[in-house]
Amino acid sequence: MKKKGAGSVFKTDQLSKKLLLIMKLTTLLLTVFCLHVSAHTYSQEKISLKMKTVELKKVLQAIEKSSDYRFLFDEVLVKGKPKVSVEVENADINQVLSLVLSNTGLGYQILNTNLVVLKETGSQQELKEVTVSGKVTASTGEPLAGVSVTLNNSTIGTTTNADGTYSLTVPDDAVLIFSSVGYTTTEEKVSGRPVINIVLQPATQTMNEVVVVGYGTQRKRDLTGSVSSIKGDEVSKMPATNPIASLQGKVPGLTISNTGRAGAAPVVRIRGINSTNSASPVYVVDGILHDNIDFLNPADIETIDILRDPSSIAIYGLRGANGVIAITSKKAARGQTRINLQSSVGIQTVQHKIALTDAAGFRKLYTAQLANLNAAPFDYTNYTANTNWQDLVLQDAVITTHNLSVSNNSEKTTTYLNIGYTNQEGVLKYDQFERYLVRLNEEIRISKNIKVGGDISGYHYKNNPPAASITNALWAAPIVPVQADANTYYSMPSFQRAQVGNPIAALNRNNRSSIENGFRVIGSLFAEVKFLKSFTWKSVVYTDLSFFTGRSFNRLPYRFINLGEGTAATTTTVDNSIRTSVSQEQSESRRYQQDHTLSYDKRIGNGHTINAVAGVTTIYNRSSFVNGFRRDTSVNVPDNPDFWYLGVINVNNPISNGGGGGESAIAGGFARVSYTYKGKYLLNATIRRDGSSKFAPENRWGTFGSVGAGWVVSDEDFFKNVKGIDFLKIRGAWGLTGNANGFADDLWRPGIQNASTAIFGDNIYTSIQAAYIPDPKLRWETVRGLDVGFDIRALDNRLNTEFTFYDRTTTDILTGVTLPNETRSYFTNLGKITNRGVELTAGWNDRIGKDLTYGVSANVSYNMNVVNSIGNNFNFTITGNGGVNRTNTGQSIGYFYGYTQTGIYQSTADLAKQPAFVTSLPGDIAYLDRNGDGVLNDNDRGYIGTPFPPYSYGGSLSLGYKGLDFQIEMQGAAGHSIYTQRRTSTFATLNFEANRLNAWTAPGTSNIEPIMDNTRGNNFLMSTYYLEPGDYLRIRLLQIGYTFNESALSKVGIKKARVFLSGQNVATWSRVTGYSPEPLIGSILGGGADNGAYPVPSVYSLGINVTF
Incomplete structure (x- = not known):
C-alpha cells in the first residue's frame, strides 16, 4: 500500500475541494436552466417546404416535423400513390395539402386537435x-x-x-x-x-423487458449472454438489512451465504471461485461501482440484474471478473405524485439449536472419560446445577423496518425522496444494529433533448457488536450455576477453567462496551444531451465518502466463586492493580468516479438496428485509518461512553498506536456495439482497455473484450408452422477480462513492516524489515470465458426455459509463496483455475378462470471447480485453516484434506486385521489405507470434501385470487461439507455434543463414535469424522398477503394498501448439526469451518404497504 505524506494529502484535499466547487456550480446552472420552461400551444402555422419527386409518406412526415399537425391514415391508402413534388413558402396547411394530394385521389379532414385524417375522395363519411x-x-x-x-x-x-x-x-x-x-x-x-x-392482463413473457448491461440497457430478447433480472418488489418482501440476502435461491449460479448477525452482509459468489485472491462480485448502483451496498435501502430498488457471462461483464474491465450485480434504484413514475409507506416488524428466533449434553449426560461422559484415563473420579458434590448456557445467551430478537417515499413527476422535473430506518437485534444477546437511510433523486428536463440531474444518498449506522462469542456457551460445563448476585459469578471447574469462562459473565461484562458509528455519503451529477436524432452524450461524476469511528471500553472483571472439588467454595476478588482501558479507532475512505459516454442508436433500412456506446472512465480511491489503546495505571476510567476517549488517560500510561492508508487509481476506455437484423440475428462486441496503479508502469495496461452472437430461430419463416413454441433463441458468447481484485496495492515494489521491538534503558526501539519480496513483473490475472445456451418460451408463452453452459478459466493468478530459507512472502503470477458448469431455469405462469392466477418456477445449477496448476515448473501447495484446507493442482480450491474414517477399531484382533497407527487402540477411529501399502501415515491423507457447494437450487410457487396472494420459496445446496471445528479441541474437557452419548465403550457398541479419551491424539486428526454433509433444502419464504379493495380505500384518501404475514427460514431439511446448513464460504483458502458460527434465525414478520 502506497504511503503518502502530508503534502500529497493536501493536494488530494485541494482536488476534493475543486470537485465540490464544480458540483456546486453545476447544480446552480441546472437550477437556472430548469427555470426556463415555456409553454407550447397549438396555433395556425405557416409551412415552408421544398421537396421533389418523393413518396407521399415522406412529405407527410416532413410536414409533421415542421409543424404541430399529425396525420392519421391507413398505410394501404398511401401505398403505391404517385410521387409528389411541392415547393411552398409560408403557406397554411390547407394550401399545402391541396397541392400535395391533388393527384392522389385522397382527401383530408382537419380535426380540432390538429389531427389530419386522410381518406379517399369518394368517401362520404364525415369524421367526428x-x-x-x-x-x-x-x-x-x-x-x-x-x-x-x-x-x-x-x-x-x-x-x-x-x-x-x-x-x-x-x-x-x-x-x-x-x-x-x-x-x-x-x-x-x-x-x-x-x-x-x-x-x-399480466404479460406471460418477458422477452421485451429491458435489463442493465455495461453502460446502458438492452432488451432481454436481444441479449447474447446470461443476465437474470429480479424486480424490486421481490427484494423488499423480506425484512433484511441487505437486499442481496433476498436473492438466495432465485438465480442459478448465484450462491449466497447469510449470517444471522445483526446488520451483517451476506457472502456472495457467482459461478464459483476464479482466483485465490477474491471471489466477490462488483455492485453497480445506477452506474457507480461499489464493493458493498450497505447504504442501499431494499425498498428503494427498482430492479437487480445479475450479469454472469463474458459479453455482459467484459466491458467492466478489471472489476467485472467475478460477475456484476447491477442495481437500478427507483425514480418517480411519469405523471404521478405518490406517497408510499412500508413498515414491518418481525421476531427472529433460532429454530435449530446445537444438541448438547445436559448435566446428567455431562457427568456420564466425563466420568467415563476419567475411568478410561485411570484418573480419580470428579467430585460433583458442589456442582448440582443443570445450566443450559446456550439458551441463556440466545434470545428471540426483534427486527423493525420503516420506509417512506415521496415521488413527484411534473412536465419538466422528476423528484424522488426515500427515507428508511432499520433496527435489528441479534439473536445473541446485546447484539444490535441501527441504520438510517435517506436518498434524493432529481431529474430536470430542460428541453426535449437535454436533461440534467443528480442523486444523493446518506447512510448512518450505529452498531453494538456481539458482547461475547457463542462458542463459550457451547463449551461451558452445564453443571455450573450462573451467578450468586449482580457482580458475583461462578467460575468453571478446574478441568476447563483455563480455556472457558462463564459465558454470562463475559456477556454482561462486554455488554455495550463498544460503540461503532459509520457514515457514508454518495452523490452524483449527470448531464445528457441527445443530438442528430441517434446520438446521446452523457457525463456523470460520482463521489463516495465513508467515515467510521469506534470506541471500546474494557471494564473491571467481576468477582468469581470457585465451588471447589471436595473442598469449600472460595471467592476470588478483583485485583486492585487491574485498571480499565480505552481503545479508539477512526477511518475514512474516499472514492471519485467519472464516466463520459457517447451512444448511438439507429434503425437503418429494412430491419438493421445498431446500438453502440463508447466512453472513458476514471476511479480514484484513497483511505486512511488510525487507532490507539491506553490504560491508566493509577485510576479507572468511568463506565460512561462520554469518557471513552484516548485523551482521558495521561499519555505517560501504557499506550499503543497504529495507522495506515493508501491510494489507488484506475483509468479505462471502452466500447460496445450491438447489431440486430430483423430482430432475429444478434451480434454483440465489446472492448475495454484498463490501467491500474497496482502494477508497474510497463505492465499497468491491459486490453480485454468479448464477442457474442444470437439467433432467434422462432422468427424464421421455416419455424412459423412449429406448434407450441412461441420463442426460441440460441446464444453464445466468448470474452476475456482482467482481474486485479483482492490483493494489495504496490506489490511490484518494496514495502516495509515492523519487525520487532527492543528496550534499551528507558527507550523502546522498533526495527523494520521488508514486508515481502517484490516482483516488478506482476501483471493482470486473465479470465477467459465461454457461455452458450438457449431460451425457450412455449405453450402461449406460459412456459419459459433458459439453459446455459459455461466454461471460465483464470490464468496468471497472483499467488504469495514462501521460498526456501525465507520467511517473507513472494508474490508472483502463478496458477490456473477453471470453473465449468450448467444452469437451468424453468417457469410456468397461467390463470384458472377469471380471478385465480398462479406461477411455478425452479432453477438448478452445477459448478465444477478445478485448480489446473500452481506454477509452471513446480507446483506449490497452499494451505488454509492450519492445514485443514488445501489448494493444489488437480483438486478444487480450498478442499478439505485429511483421512477417511472407515469405522472404529473394536478389538486388538480387529487392529491386527487392518492398517493402523502404532499407537492405535480399540475404540480409536479406523482410517482408510489410501495408498494400499498396509501402513497408516501422512501419505494416506487426501481429498475428503469441499466447502463450496457444486449444486445449488431453488423454486417458488405463487397464487393470486382477487385481493389475496400467497407465495412459497425454497432453496438449497448440495455436494459440500461442513467442518465441525467446534468439536476438535484437545486441550480441555469441553461440554460434549449429544452425539458423544453414543461413544464406543466395548466391542460392538459403536462403529462411528470413538472412545471417551481426550489423550488419544489419533482421534483428533483431521478426517471425515469431523465433516458433515452440507446438503439441505429450506423453505426460504412463506408469505400470505391481502390487497384491499380500491373503491373502499378511496373514501379515506388511500390509493393502495396491502398487509402481509411472512416467515423466513421456516423449515429446513438437513443432517447438519450446527445452527445453519448454509455453506461457510467467506474464506477462499480456508472455508467451511463451523467453530460456533452465528445462527441464521427464522424470522416471522407482519407488515403493511400503503400508497397515498
Missing part, C-alpha cells in the same frame, strides 16, 4: 371527434399509472395518471393501443364511445 376517457386497471383491480394510450398508426397519445385515468380526443372510428411494461398490449376500437375502461 370524440373525447374518450376512462380508467386502466390490472386484473387485480389495482389502477395502473403510466400506461401508454396511443392512437393506432400515429404518435398521438397520452399516459394514465396515478389513479389510472386518462383522457384523449380522437376520431370517432379510431383504434386505441394500451401498453405497459409487464402487461399484454391491448387494442380497443372507439366506435364513438366516450368512456372506455380497460383491464390489462
